[in-house]
Amino acid sequence: MRPYKYYDIILGLFVAVLLISNVASTKILDLGPFTFDGGTILFPISYIFGDILTEVYGYRSSRRVIWTGFFASMLMSVTFIAVGALPSARDWGNQDAYEKILGLTPRIVAASLIAYFAGEFSNSYVLAKMKIATGGRWLWSRTISSTMVGQAADTVIFCFIAFGGAIPNSLLLTVVISNYIFKVGFEAVFTPITYAVVNFLKRREGMDVFDRGTNFNPFVFGRVSSE
Numbered sequence: 613m614r615p616y617k618y619y620d621i622i623l624g625l626f627v628a629v630l631l632i633s634n635v636a637s638t639k640i641l642d643l644g645p646f647t648f649d650g651g652t653i654l655f656p657i658s659y660i661f662g663d664i665l666t667e668v669y670g671y672r673s674s675r676r677v678i679w680t681g682f683f684a685s686m687l688m689s690v691t692f693i694a695v696g697a698l699p700s701a702r703d704w705g706n707q708d709a710y711e712k713i714l715g716l717t718p719r720i721v722a723a724s725l726i727a728y729f730a731g732e733f734s735n736s737y738v739l740a741k742m743k744i745a746t747g748g749r750w751l752w753s754r755t756i757s758s759t760m761v762g763q764a765a766d767t768v769i770f771c772f773i774a775f776g777g778a779i780p781n782s783l784l785l786t787v788v789i790s791n792y793i794f795k796v797g798f799e800a801v802f803t804p805i806t807y808a809v810v811n812f813l814k815r816r817e818g819m820d821v822f823d824r825g826t827n828f829n830p831f832v833f834g835r836v837s838s839e
Contacts, residue, residue, distance in 0.1 A: 618813055619669060623677050626661040629654055630681045631688055634724060638713050646790040647783075656798035659762060660806055662735050663755045663799075668813045670821030671740040675830060678732045685728065689721040723773035731766025733830045735759060740823040748820065751810065752803050759799040767791045 637651030658681075665674040692714045700707045739758035746754065771788045779787075799806075814820050 616669065616673075617816055619665075619673065622661055622665060623680060626658055626665075626677055627681050627684050629658045629661065630685060630728070633658065634685060634688065635714070637724075640787075646794055647786050648791045648794060649787075652791055652794055656759075656763075656795045656802075658732075659735055659759050659795070659799060660755075660802055662732055662762075663739055663758060663806060664809055664813065666736045666739045666758075667743065667751065667754070667810050668817060668819065668821065671736055671823045671826050671828060673821075674736045674740075675733075675832075678729075678736065678830075681732070682725065682729060686721075686725060689716050689724070692716050693718075693721070720774050723770045726773060727766045727770035729830075730769055731762045734765045735762025737828055738762070740826070740828070744822055744824060748822065751807060755803060755806055756796070756800055760796055763792055763795045763799075767795065 633651035633655035635651075636654060637649040639650040641648055641650055641652075662674060662678070665677055693716055696707075696711055696715045700710075735758045737758075738761045739754045742754040742757060767788055771784060771791070775784050775787070
């Protein structure tokens, strides 16, 4: 088996986007008709990476990346919480600021991890199945459709677990709708870039995986190198 040339690069970028988005999400933005957390600006890129990984390397390789991101997010969250709980230096006066920005509550952590898990695996599963059904044609239909499903699961689960009962229902609904429209629209706008990256990787890696016979159980791990 020969190793992939670009798989590790995409994995690193995927995890970086995920972690940065989680930190940026502590700020709520009001941009005209849209109201959403700051992480929404960058987070949709993780779905583009997910589409690229599944389209080129297949569901099994994408599954390992999703799990890597999951454990990286968990480690980051636990570290932030633990550091916030530890006593600060006597002459350090920024404890309140730290807790407001990085003092994640267990509810937010749970919402983020559950939503990420459901959204990313839904996205990868739908794209892989549609690739088989379409015979590898119409990439745009697979990327947009899988994002619509994955982002619906991610956005609804996160917002209702994280904010349900904590903010007015009208604001909660606005946040859900704004997040969803922005994320799906982001995917649609970046479709030409997705095409370019996918075509580049297929040529350079010399592969185009179809997940026929693949075990789609998210808790089963496969190899990450090509034969």
